[in-house]
Amino acid sequence: MPASLAGRYWLLHPVWGDRYGMTHIAAGPDGTPASVRVLSPDPPAVRRADVDLLTGLRHPNLATVRDVLVDGRVAIAADAVLGRTLRRARLTADELPRVAADVAAALAALHARGVCHGTIGPSTVMVDRDGGAVLADVAVGHLLRLPTAPADDHQALADLLAAVWRNTHGRWRRPPAALRDVWADTMARARDMG
Template identity: 30%
Template structure:
C-alpha cells in the first residue's frame, strides 16, 4: 500500500499505528490526523457490519474514540476514526508493570462511562480488551474499537470484558479460570463482575470504581500511616454506621478493606459484593444479622486504632476513650452490643472529645 494513496480522495494514508491493522492518515478536508482501518468481515455480514459502523458515528462521549466516517473504497469498507495520542493499556502493562489500583480504577471509570453511553444508544462494543483501552498523557482512558461488528453480544458481555481488562491492568494477565485472590475492594469487584451469575448492578460497579479512583482502603491507610488516633477512628465509625443504617439490612462485608477513606479523612463503606467477610471480621455467632455487622464494625475500628485485628486476649493499648465502645461492640453475646442509636452517641462523644 503506497504512502501517497488516498481514501475517498481526502484521507492520505501514512504509517501503521502499532502492530495492528490501524493506520495513521491525514484528513486533507479537515486538516487533521485520523486513524483508519479496513473493516474485514465475511461477505454475508458486510451489510450488517456497515449498518453498525454507521450507527457508531453518532456516538459522542469524552471516553470514546469517535468513528468519524464509514466509506467504501474499491469495494472494501473502511472506518475513519478520531486519532488519539496515547498508549494502549496492553502496551503500558507489558512494557512497564501492572497499574496501581487507583490508576486502574480511574481507567475503569472512563471505560464504564463510555460503555454506559453506548448501551444507552443501543450499541454493544463487543471487543473491550486491553488493546482497545488507550491511556492518554493526561491520565484519561478512552475506549477504541467502536464500529466493528458486535457479533450480537449483550451489554453484560461488555461488563465481563471490562472486568477482565481491569484484571489484566492490576495483575498483568487475563483472569482465566482463576481470577486473582485478595480481599481488597478492587479485586473483589472484579471477581463479582466475572461471576457466572452476572455482574452486580451497574450503579454498584460505578460507585465502587468512583471511590477507588480517589480513595484508599482503611487497611492500606493503617499500613502506610500506622494506628490512627481514637477520635479519627470514631469519626470513621460514624460514617460506616450511617451506611449500615441506610442499608436497612444485614450488610455482611464490614471490614477494613471495604472502608474507603478520602484525602480529608472522610470514610465510606463500599456496597456489598460477593466476596463476603474475612474470618477476623466475622461475628462469632456467624449469623446474618445487623448485630453481626456491629461486631464486624468493632473489629474494623479495633484494627484502625490498634494496627491489627482483634484476637482472644488482645489488649487495647491505644484506644483510649474508644476502648469501652469497642468492648461492647466485640461482645460475644449479641444482646450486649449497643443499639445503633447508642453507638452513634458513644462514637460522637469520642470523635468530639466529650467522652
Template identity: 75%
Template sequence: MAALQADRYRLLHPTWGDRYGMTHIAVSRDGTPVTVRVLASDRPAPRRAVIDLITGIRHPNLATVRDVLVDGRVAIAADAVLGRSLRRARLGTDELLRVGSGLTGALTALHEHGVWHRTLSPSTVMLDDLGRAVLTDVAVGHLLDLPGSAADDWRALAELLSTVWRNTHGRWRRPPPTLRDVWADTMARARDMG
C-alpha cells in the same frame, strides 16, 4: 476504497492488524490525525441509519467515529488517540479505578444506543497523554456483526481490569503469614475471648 480514502483521508502508514482488519494512521483534509480501520471482511455496506448511529455516539472516553467509508470494503475513520495501550500498562490502584470508571461510562454510552463493543481488550483501550482511558475500535464489532451482548462487554471489562491489576501487582494471593503475624493474630483472638 482507495478513492474515498484519498478524497477524505490520507493514509500515512499501517500501525497494526488483526483478524478484523488493518489500522492505519492517517490525516483528514483539515490535517486532524485520525485512524482508518479497513475491515478484513467483505461485508455488505451498512445502512445509512447504522452509519448515522455509530457516528452520532459521543463520550469523552470513546474514540469518536468520524466516518464509515464504503467502496468495495468498509473502513472506519475515527479520532486518533495519542498515547499508549493498556496491553502492557502497569497502573496503581487509583489509576486503575479511574480507567475502570471511564470505561464504564464509555460502555454505558454505547449500550444506551444499542451498540455493543464486542472486541474489548487491553489493545482496544488507550491511555491518552492526560491519563484518560479511551475506548477504540468502537464500531468494529457492530459493523462485522460479531456475536455479543451488553453482558459480554461487562464481562470483558472485568477481565480487562483483572489483567491489568495482575500485570501490575502479580497474583492476588496474600503473602504467606510470618510467625510474627500468626503470633499477633493468636494473641488478639485470646484477648477477645477474655
C-alpha cells in the same frame, strides 16, 4: 505516496491488526490525524442508519467515529487518541480504578444507544496523557454484526481489568477497594442485562 480512502483519508502507516482488520494512523480531509480501521475483506453491507448512529455517538470516553467509508472496502475513521494502549500501559493502584470507571462509562453510553462494542481488549482501551481512558474501535463489532450483548462487554471489561492488574502487580496482590467496587458494579450491570 500514502494510500487514499475515498479521496478523504490518507493512510500513513499501520499501527496494529487483528482478525477484524488493520488500524492505521491517517491524515484526515483537513490534515488532522485520524485512526482508520480498514476491515478485513468481505464485511457485511453497511447500512446508512448504522453510519448515522455510529457517527452520532458522543462521549468523552469514546473515540469519536468521524465517518464510515465504503470504497471497495469498509473503513472506520475515528479521532486519533494520543496515549498508550493497555497493552503497553503499566498502571498504578490509583490509576487502574479511574481507567475502569472511564471504560464502564463509555460502555454505558454505547449500550444506551443500542450499540455493543464486541471487541474490548488491551488494544482498544487507550490511556491518555492525563490518565483517563478512551475506548476505541467502537464501531467494529456493530458493523460486523458480532453476536454480542451488553453483558458480554461487561465480562470482557472485567477480564481485561483483571489481566492488567495481574500483569502490573503480580498474580496474588489484592486489587484496591476502588477497583473492586468498579468490578462489582460492572458485573452487577452484566447480571441485570441478562
